[in-house]
Amino acid sequence: MTGIALRVLRFHKGGFLASFAGLFLGALIVVGCGGLLETGIRADAPPQRMAAAPIVVTGDQRYHGTVEELIFPERARLDAALTAKIGAVPGVAAVVPDVSFPAALASHGAVTGHNWASARLAPHRLAQGAAPSGPGQIVLGEDLAERAGLRTGGRVELLVNGAAERFQIVGLAAGTGDVFVAGTEAGRLAGRPGKIDSVGVLLARGADAGGVARAVESAVGATAAGAGPAVLTGDDRGRAEDPGLIEGTDDLIPLAAAFGSLAALAMVFVVAGTVGLSIRQRERETALLRAVGATPGQLRRMILAETMILAVAATALACWPAPWFGQWLLKAFVHGGVVSDAVAFRSGAFPLIAGAGLALTAALGAAFMAAHQAARTRPAEALAEAALQRRWFSVVRLVLGVLCLGGGAALAVGTAGSDGPDAGGVATPAALVWTIAFGLLGPVLARAINAALTRPVRALSGLAGELATANARARTARLTTAVMPVMLATGLALSLTYLQTTQSDGNRRAFEQAQRADLVLTSAAGGVPLDAVETVRNVPGVAAATARIPSRGFVEPATAPAPSGGGDGGEEEESAGPQPTELALQGITPQGADRTTAYRAATGALTALKGDTVALPTRYATGHRLGDTIAMRLGDGTRTRLRLVATVDARRGYETALVPAALLAPHTGTGLVPQILISADPGTDRTALSAALTSIGHPGLQLTDRHGLAAAQQDQDQTQATMAWLVLAVVVGYAVISLVNTQALATAERRREFGLMRLVGATRRQILRMMAVEASLVAAAGIALGLLIAAFTLIPAGLSVLGSAVPGGPPWILTAIVAAALGLTILTTLAATRITLRGGPGSTG
Template structure:
């Protein structure tokens, strides 16, 4: 049968051309996406930037490590702890580096550093001189030598004179004198050393031994002077306490007054390790993760679309060859032989197409990486992988997809009876077989049940693409399988307007679609998939973004919101000026982190928290509380959400953002729709700066309060907005952030589905040649035939669009049910502009793919 399969392919190559192209493109797409995934994993990290010229860098070990009965548990700290100043004195020639937010008023986000640290990159003067006085600075951009500028730091805004311009570094920088930088930021963030690493490690070991001796002596003294111990120290567990976890290697000394927590645990970085301290490190990792996520999602959709397309095209090809299979049965071919022949055809096509796609697919790796990079979804410095593994995987996947896609078609081919060879006309079998009913209904039921379970048990999980996208796939597959059921009523409904036209078009166009429901369903399937993917994913993203924005906006009672113009946050001077405005209640919100040991001490969890002023919190926000009261929120208490799984009044041992331990009593349980996971007082914010401030005007406040608010933010790199204006920015920011990656995935997937649509229509063209020739014999002009073809193509597109609308509506309704639990009623929104663009593209391609073959048909092309 393999020889017959080969002969069939040679004779009927046009019937398999669409399948070949679809498989080749699918294999190429999977190979390219696999290379993108490999590139994001195997590309070397960007070389050191901030300390490129320093051979050795000493930095604090910014990790919290706990010892539990199940072993050590660790997590990165959210708050830098700094190095012991004694280390700088023990390492001769070490350059002390302090890195802190310092931004020119109205300028881009920047950091402040001591001028002596400029040599670490290195950054050199291009004009002017080095700073020598406390009011002198060197900048990398944003000002000219001799000008006086306002510089905003954590303390506030102050005037400085620009005395020099330095070359650009890894980020915009304002250089101060070493003394001024030490006063602005006492914390030592790193030591840059131009000495052998072995000498540095020896000096650190000696310093550690000295520090341990001093700690032992201070511990003995503290044991006789309990009166000097503060609350935080009292909460530390002793060595004989059966605590769930004990801090080790944290190097955190108790915080005394305003002095920074000092780390005694350090790391010595050389070579590529120095890049761990670069400012782009976190964004680079995030961009890598984005590239991984997009490539993974797109590859999953590529596999789904490949199975969908191949199965539909093979089923369509088998339907076209009913009499051929019947003739084989007539001459003695068994059911198994016919099926093996179909499998053989699929394997031959799949092997050739997958090999072609696997070889050519990696050529698209660089363009895809450039696309993702332009959208900010991948680092620009990623190098395309040279691994051959993605090509092998794509080849094997292509062959497997072909075999899976042809299973149903082969089964149908084997059921063809020999008597069907006697038919003079091709009569389409039943549109819906029991197996198709079961498969379509089963997929639909699975999707509906999954949506119901998500809405009831995990509504927040429904907003995750990893949860929502599989449901979309199930709905599209179910709609494709059940499509023949609705072809007749939908075709008659859509063709009703044609009845008002003169001529036979109103009768012929719907009759052609209804007479062959399977063919109509097969040609409409790519349109269904293309439009449904775009509408459901974009609509779901829009609804999810609107819900998240509403959850953040609706609880706000404040009249104004003050936001920083960069990531540094609001400075202390600005906060004081805001609180001094007559008739205004001001609430600053400072994001921080808390660490908890959960799962019987097996997991160290980093939890987000917000530090707020309890006295004004409920004035600015409507905070849902299910038990307890926020009035009890103090420095030794905490309010938590249900995810903490703790009870009211329970004492909870926590580790703050810098690794220092504290025990807090739960005095309020927040509702499930709370915007914060936990609330603490500003004492626990440490050195973090507020991310925003809510301003609520008291009744009877003077009209000058808003003007005073504008004056307060001037020169502090902040802006004041009304609640309505701020709400618009929150919605726009959420939408733009979430849709970039989705648009990238859709752009890759739609190219595949568009090719599938053209292939299916071209495969159907030979079957229609007889009908078109008969119309010519009956007296129809070429123009009339082409108009008939265009009308029929548009009708098929309309059928696909209507099916896509049904699948989209069901998917968005299921998502709506889940979002309803989170934020109440939300608008079911579909971004119509891109969806209409996709529909228009499908319509144009459908017309071209049907008109071009029909334009070559002559009147002699009579069906046999």
């Protein structure tokens, strides 16, 4: 049968080209997502500033001893004394401490500062002047100096650590846009004297890097379980330059998996449809083979062979550009701020093999679905079956469809019961399951929708409607094949789009409900000292002022894992018992918090937030009483024990734990207060108040109102939106291509039918009207099924995120998607019909 399959491919190029296109595009997406998945798993980030150091020692950002990998969001720093221990290790030629700090040039924006010794690790060389050797001296990167119009010997004002400092430019460094100061100055400007970020280890000539790395681990107390600093080699050294790298690449893993799954699902529907149409184009040939003695197994093998020949060719061809497609996706995520630009794309043999295997499996499944109908026809019925499609459903398909409906219902319940921010992670697979269910039950549902529309269509379109509904009723399999891509495109577009807008609305509502401030004070110097809050509070016209320091932390269970990362050290064992709970932290000054924030104590009092205390969300305080000690980890991994002084009610999934600002600030990146929330006295002149607030004696102060703060929050939400819109664009774009492909092929295979209609007197216009009505029926059925998929996906998500069955987002999105599906279906069908009707009745037939 393989030989027959090869010969058949030569004489039915149209159908097979459509299948080949669907297979190629699907394999391209799936294999490209495989490369993205490997990139996330490997998390390679080749070092840039530390490229000259074969070994880098840095604080461990991983929360070890947990089932789910958790990452400390704030940098875990090292004691400067650690450099002496590392320097004493045999085989170490030199150790170079690295200290980095955020800063801003008064007139040219944000920069990053480093200690001059770390320039040796890049390596950066002096292009002009000399190295900084004491206070008040600075070296600028040549690129920065050129942009700012600065030169050696000049002076520059640097906004850093909440203050403005003037420096003399003593030199320019080649190949960088950063700034460098003397080692002692770097620690002071970073606000952490005696602390360093990392240590670059340079090896003696002939020393074995692996052996020295193991000796360094022993010297600094690093263990396989994660206690102590992290000793990095190879591409892992890039993690020392960007602590957020681990968390960013971890996001790629579920993203790539979901992306590839959506593409594989779309591929199954697309290929099943195009292969099914291709088989129906040669129903008479298949019927003749059955009539002359071909067995069901032989027909099935022939169809499977045809599809697999196409699939292997299409997948092999797709494997060549797939890595470039994966790189393009990664660049898009980098551009959207989803992952760091330091992440290196990695696509080895695994994504090619796994992605190609998944693509071939999807094609095989689609081919089996398409072959099943042709293979199970009895020989005596074969020719009649070719003329009139009487078999259009099976018990197996019905059972599988009902099972998928049950799975979709279970996931819908899970979505409705999940935390708001997590609802999208459950709703996306729910959309997949609902799509599969409706795809399996497509013939039943399409027939039911067609029956419901028969009378209105006949009433509105006369004879064209009579012919169109009769065709749809007689050719259920063809109708279903045409409906499926419309359903797929509409359902995925509506589900993915409104999932994103719903999540964005949920974040916006949670943010707005938590804010009561009229004004927000920030600083280009990275923040302001904590005592500035009291200064602001004493400005005439200020009713209340509160510090706001955002971070994240972890509530440890009663039997917590041993400390690691930035904690106290010690042995640690993997734990499968109670796990820590991650939640948002916010450091506040309790005085005035009732006027500037929406936080209200359900029990206890927020005014008691002083010293080592915490106010937990009510849900996370279950099992604890006021006065109990809560074991927690702060954002840099530091372990602490805080006294519970209050509980706070909040929307599920948007809860925040409150701690004193003085407790949290030293465990954040700058140690400063990034925002001061201010409520003004009624009737206060806002212009005069703004002038008074920006001149309280701290540099770079900037004032914005509540709307400006909300806009900044929306910019942060846009990072997550980038992922969703990119997935939407690629997967729905593929579904739309399949829609056009399938409609064109479904129309072209009716050449004989159109020819017969022309011979009995039908005009081109009448056939076009009939096809326009048929296309409208197909679009209506597909859109109705797509709306059902979207409804079953979005209603639970809306209940979880917004507390409403109505999803967030503007109504015009629904209108645009429905109009696009309807327009594409009708236009594609009419265009294909016009092409098929070219020539006279004899040539058409």
